[in-house]
Amino acid sequence: xPTITIDPITRIEGHSKVTIQLDDQGDVQSARFHVTQVRGxxxxxxxxxxxxxxxxxxxxxxxxxxxxxxxxSKACDDIMAVHIPETAEKLRRIMNLAQITQSHALxxxxxxxxxFLLGMDSDPEERNILGVVRKFPQMARDGIKLRQFGQRVLxxxxxxxxxxxWIVPGGVSHPLQAEQRDAILAEIPEAIRITRSALRxxxxxxxxxxxxxxxxxxxxxxxxxxxxxxxxFSAYNGWLRFxxxxxxxxxxxxxxxxxxxxxxxxxxxxxYLKTTYFKPLGPQDGIYRVGxxxxxxxxxxxGTPQADEELAEFRExxxxxxxxxxxxxxxxxxxxxxxxxxxxxLLNDPEILGKNVRxxxxxxxxxxxxxxxxxxxxxxxxxxxDQNGLIETANMVIATGHxxxxxxxxxxxxxxxxxxxxxxxxxxxxxVEAVIRAFDPCLSCSTHAAGEMPLDIQLLSVDGxxxxxxxx
Amino acid sequence: MAAARTLLIGYGNxxxxxxxxxxxxxxxxxxxxxxxxxxxxxxxxPELAGQMAAFDCVVFLDASSAGEPGTxxxxxxxxxxxxxxxxxxxxxxxxxxxxxxxxxxxxxxxMLATGVGASxxxxxxLSEAAQRALDEICRVxxxxxxxxxxx
Numbered sequence: 131x132p133t134i135t136i137d138p139i140t141r142i143e144g145h146s147k148v149t150i151q152l153d154d155q156g157d158v159q160s161a162r163f164h165v166t167q168v169r170g171x172x173x174x175x176x177x178x179x180x181x182x183x184x185x186x187x188x189x190x191x192x193x194x195x196x197x198x199x200x201x202x203s204k205a206c207d208d209i210m211a212v213h214i215p216e217t218a219e220k221l222r223r224i225m226n227l228a229q230i231t232q233s234h235a236l237x238x239x240x241x242x243x244x245x246f247l248l249g250m251d252s253d254p255e256e257r258n259i260l261g262v263v264r265k266f267p268q269m270a271r272d273g274i275k276l277r278q279f280g281q282r283v284l285x286x287x288x289x290x291x292x293x294x295x296w297i298v299p300g301g302v303s304h305p306l307q308a309e310q311r312d313a314i315l316a317e318i319p320e321a322i323r324i325t326r327s328a329l330r331x332x333x334x335x336x337x338x339x340x341x342x343x344x345x346x347x348x349x350x351x352x353x354x355x356x357x358x359x360x361x362x363f364s365a366y367n368g369w370l371r372f373x374x375x376x377x378x379x380x381x382x383x384x385x386x387x388x389x390x391x392x393x394x395x396x397x398x399x400x401x402y403l404k405t406t407y408f409k410p411l412g413p414q415d416g417i418y419r420v421g422x423x424x425x426x427x428x429x430x431x432x433g434t435p436q437a438d439e440e441l442a443e444f445r446e447x448x449x450x451x452x453x454x455x456x457x458x459x460x461x462x463x464x465x466x467x468x469x470x471x472x473x474x475x476l477l478n479d480p481e482i483l484g485k486n487v488r489x490x491x492x493x494x495x496x497x498x499x500x501x502x503x504x505x506x507x508x509x510x511x512x513x514x515x516d517q518n519g520l521i522e523t524a525n526m527v528i529a530t531g532h533x534x535x536x537x538x539x540x541x542x543x544x545x546x547x548x549x550x551x552x553x554x555x556x557x558x559x560x561x562v563e564a565v566i567r568a569f570d571p572c573l574s575c576s577t578h579a580a581g582e583m584p585l586d587i588q589l590l591s592v593d594g595x596x597x598x599x600x601x602x
Numbered sequence: 603m604a605a606a607r608t609l610l611i612g613y614g615n616x617x618x619x620x621x622x623x624x625x626x627x628x629x630x631x632x633x634x635x636x637x638x639x640x641x642x643x644x645x646x647x648p649e650l651a652g653q654m655a656a657f658d659c660v661v662f663l664d665a666s667s668a669g670e671p672g673t674x675x676x677x678x679x680x681x682x683x684x685x686x687x688x689x690x691x692x693x694x695x696x697x698x699x700x701x702x703x704x705x706x707x708x709x710x711x712x713m714l715a716t717g718v719g720a721s722x723x724x725x726x727x728l729s730e731a732a733q734r735a736l737d738e739i740c741r742v743x744x745x746x747x748x749x750x751x752x753x
Contacts (some may be wrong), residue, residue, distance in 0.1 A: 189617070192645070263701055264704060270648075270701075270705055273648075274649055442738055
């Protein structure tokens with residue numbers, strides 16, 4: 131049976147490949163997304179003091195260290211059984227929102243904008259950030275500036291933009307200064323302008339991508355995200371909720387270790403990425419999605435004025451939930467807008483300069499779970515310690531693992547729609563990659579390694595002979 | 603040339619053995635050359651382009667596994683002369699020069715100083731060969747900055 135291998139996938143965070151099986155007529159029979167990096171962090175942290183976990187876990191990834199720092203610190207708060215000071219919680223929320231902003235800006239402007247601006251079928255030598263810079267310099271400048279804004283907030287609060295160490299078990303290590311707050315606030319109007327401009331532009335382009343909207347992982351699934359009493363967008367506090375494609379609540383008020391009753395994890399023979407599924411339905415039918423699309427489907431309002439305007443328009447795309455994963459990009463921009471507005475509100479709160487920012491305690495529980503919404507979706511850190519406070523077991527459930535079933539099904543849907551015959555074309559293969567990019571998978575997080583990403587695609591005959599090959 | 607505004611950018615992963623050579627070169631030269639500006643980072647990103655555009659000269663400090671361990675390679679860089687390939691995790695410094703030129707109207711003169719390492723496994727600390735390369739970079743780069751004819 132002929133096989134197409136796309137190895138590695140380009141413009142994503144990490145190292146992976148796709149294999150597409152064709153039948154003798156050249157039609158797609160099956161497709162698989164493989165993650166080719168090994169996962170190791172859950173094992174190597176065993177035996178370490180639990181207080182080391184936030185700093186250690188932040189090293190999982192250079193893109194999402196803040197998310198792991200936050201989830202890990204929340205798990206440690208749970209082990210210590212402390213309620214962290216209100217100011218500390220607000221400061222942590224600002225960090226999380228800044229992380230969402232910088233990560234989404236990277237995904238939209240650096241990784242996916244080449245497809246939107248230059249076209250899915252454009253020359254792959256040009257279809258990259260340099261191509262965007264040459265043809266759309268203002269958009270490129272805006273993208274850089276927006277990501278810089280998010281990074282500067284992380285750097286201002288955390289001391290450095292990658293692997294900040296400011297978030298600690300019990301709160302944060304030191305309070306925010308007035309001049310730091312004012313410096314961030316001064317940049318917010320420009321960040322909002324850029325985001326609104328990108329939203330206007332993207333909405334104007336959607337009509338040109340009707341085929342991608344139809345075929346990019348566009349099917350009914352459940353969605354998982356954090357929820358709260360007000361049904362407002364929630365990224366830091368709350369509990370987990372599953373909804374179905376018609377927005378009906380399937381499971382609710384999931385907290386702490388209860389996640390294990392609803393989220394099953396399985397290993398795969400052909401990928402280092404674990405697959406998670408809704409446990410009551412099992413690994414075959416328990417497909418769900420997390421991340422920006424899930425969060426916007428989940429909440430009834432964003433809770434900030436400009437994001438709420440955009441959310442109302444977003445909801446008009448579908449009668450119930452928005453199902454096409456192409457709209458992850460759209461949802462990302464709305465989440466950036468929300469994050470900036472919410473940061474502004476939090477920074478204007480006089481309590482944000484409060485000096486009481488850390489609770490101190492020894493371990494009071496042998497188990498702790500930290501949950502938050504990372505840029506790519508729900509992130510869970512779960513630790514068990516021994517009597518000396520040393521880690522016995524650690525489990526991390528990462529957004530890309532939650533989305534693994536949907537990514538695989540999306541790859542198959544796109545391959546069936548666009549990959550035809552025995553002659554490979556760049557555009558068809560780029561769409562297979564682009565559906566993966568829509569989820570913005572972070573494979574460094576989900577398998578905890580990093581790699582480089584040239585592209586080598588081989589179309590093999592039944593006897594293994596290469597009948598076509600594309601490299602870039 | 604000595605009065606030119608100069609930026610030194612050292613990049614690499616400090617937890618991958620000899621890949622730390624660039625950031626370590628920054629730390630070493632920062633003390634000896636306090637009148638220069640320095641950036642230390644894991645990898646190059648488009649955000650650096652705007653910062654670079656404000657300088658007359660930029661020297662990139664990197665580690666490589668290609669070549670004779672312990673040696674140092676110097677390479678002139680030019681905006682518009684960029685290697686083939688798309689933007690991935692690894693952004694070539696020449697791409698940054700083009701970004702600076704196209705987006706901010708100005709690309710500085712630029713040089714890439716690469717020290718060839720021997721071990722890029724997980725862990726901290728340089729191999730003996732990478733240490734030699736680091737010492738050489740810290741000796742050569744300051745001279746380079748005072749010798750405009752070399753650029």
